[in-house]
Amino acid sequence: MKTDIVAILRKGGDNFVSGQTICDQLQVSRTAVWKHINQLKDDGYIIESIPKKGYRITVYPDRITEYEISPWLNTVELGRNLVHRHTVDSTNILAKGLAREGCPDGTVVTAEHQTSGRGRSGRRWTSIQEGAVQMSIVLRPHVSPAKAPSITQIGAASIALALESLGVSPRIKWPNDVLISGKKVCGILTEMSCELDHIHFIVMGIGINVNVRSFPEEISSVATSLALEGQDNLNRARLAADVLNRMEPLYRSFLQGDSEPFLSVCRRLSWLRDKSISFSRNGEPLSGVAGDIDDQGRLEVIFPDGTRDYLLSGEVHIGSI
Numbered sequence: 001m002k003t004d005i006v007a008i009l010r011k012g013g014d015n016f017v018s019g020q021t022i023c024d025q026l027q028v029s030r031t032a033v034w035k036h037i038n039q040l041k042d043d044g045y046i047i048e049s050i051p052k053k054g055y056r057i058t059v060y061p062d063r064i065t066e067y068e069i070s071p072w073l074n075t076v077e078l079g080r081n082l083v084h085r086h087t088v089d090s091t092n093i094l095a096k097g098l099a100r101e102g103c104p105d106g107t108v109v110t111a112e113h114q115t116s117g118r119g120r121s122g123r124r125w126t127s128i129q130e131g132a133v134q135m136s137i138v139l140r141p142h143v144s145p146a147k148a149p150s151i152t153q154i155g156a157a158s159i160a161l162a163l164e165s166l167g168v169s170p171r172i173k174w175p176n177d178v179l180i181s182g183k184k185v186c187g188i189l190t191e192m193s194c195e196l197d198h199i200h201f202i203v204m205g206i207g208i209n210v211n212v213r214s215f216p217e218e219i220s221s222v223a224t225s226l227a228l229e230g231q232d233n234l235n236r237a238r239l240a241a242d243v244l245n246r247m248e249p250l251y252r253s254f255l256q257g258d259s260e261p262f263l264s265v266c267r268r269l270s271w272l273r274d275k276s277i278s279f280s281r282n283g284e285p286l287s288g289v290a291g292d293i294d295d296q297g298r299l300e301v302i303f304p305d306g307t308r309d310y311l312l313s314g315e316v317h318i319g320s321i
């Protein structure tokens with residue numbers, strides 16, 4: 001209901017929309033409209049109300065709520081069920097709980113702040129309150145669990161395309177980071193619940209540093225934000241919607257067996273290509289040079305003796321050991 005009221009008032013622009021018009025369009029009572037208008041004011045909207053004229057919104061809050069994201073969405077499934085919290089421990093944790101309870105496919109959980117944002121392998125993801133996009137997407141792809149790493153690459157490609165459209169030059173550090181000027185502007189944490197041959201659900205968590213002007217010291221040398229890269233005061237809700245808009249067609253073609261649309265983006269923007277890298281295989285440290293990304297999304301590694309390996313997922317560091 002609140003989403004509909006915001007949509008009606010947004011359409012009205014600077015004009016007042018009468019309470020009766022809202023009642024007629026939504027088939028609800030004047031009291032219900034008034035109650036929801038008050039809730040919207042609590043959510044940060046500044047709404048002018050003048051007797052006999054009606055309502056108009058004068059200030060929209062900088063929030064990544066359903067009301068602010070949905071006007072920019074042109075997806076069929078992704079983000080059509082959107083759950084927003086001001087503060088959560090981790091959007092991935094909340095999304096996994098909702099997935100277990102059977103939430104619709106494509107459900108998106110967003111938050112302004114995370115108290116225990118999670119990175120990979122138990123690392124922490126620093127949440128910059130109201131300066132970042134923190135969102136987790138619930139997906140139930142009918143593919144083998146072995147293909148799940150592609151989901152991270154679909155996310156990385158969608159984010160990189162959205163950032164490119166803003167005029168910055170993102171690079172993708174296989175498999176899960178998006179970088180600008182060699183620093184992390186976005187991280188992706190993909191988690192899965194599955195059996196040997198069946199995926200129950202996947203939660204893809206995305207953290208994008210948007211309107212962040214400084215970072216805590218411990219990450220300031222590795223992290224950047226869109227604001228620090230010259231994109232000040234971006235509309236976070238619009239960016240979140242743009243990522244989902246770009247993700248849906250890439251995800252659909254993946255489900256239909258065509259991975260090229262996202263793999264071609266990952267290859268074009270590959271940060272690792274031709275760089276010396278190190279990684280560990282079964283506890284053994286190895287070094288080589290990163291090659292291309294193959295048609296299964298694996299990273300080719302060329303060893304000093306000329307032999308090759310193909311990494312499906314995992315942690316890769318720049319530089320040799």
Ligand code: BTX
Pocket residue numbers: 089090091092093114116117118119120121123124125126127128134135136176177184185186187188189205206207208209219222223224
């Ligand atoms: P990762 O393990 O590849 O990266 C974590 C590392 O990145 C940290 O150890 C730190 O060095 C650095 N780091 C921490 N916070 C930031 C930051 N804000 N910006 C840049 N670098 C940082 C990457 O894991 C996966 C991150 C996913 C985050 C999303 S947010 C929504 C969802 N919910 C949740 O709990 N996690 C995901």
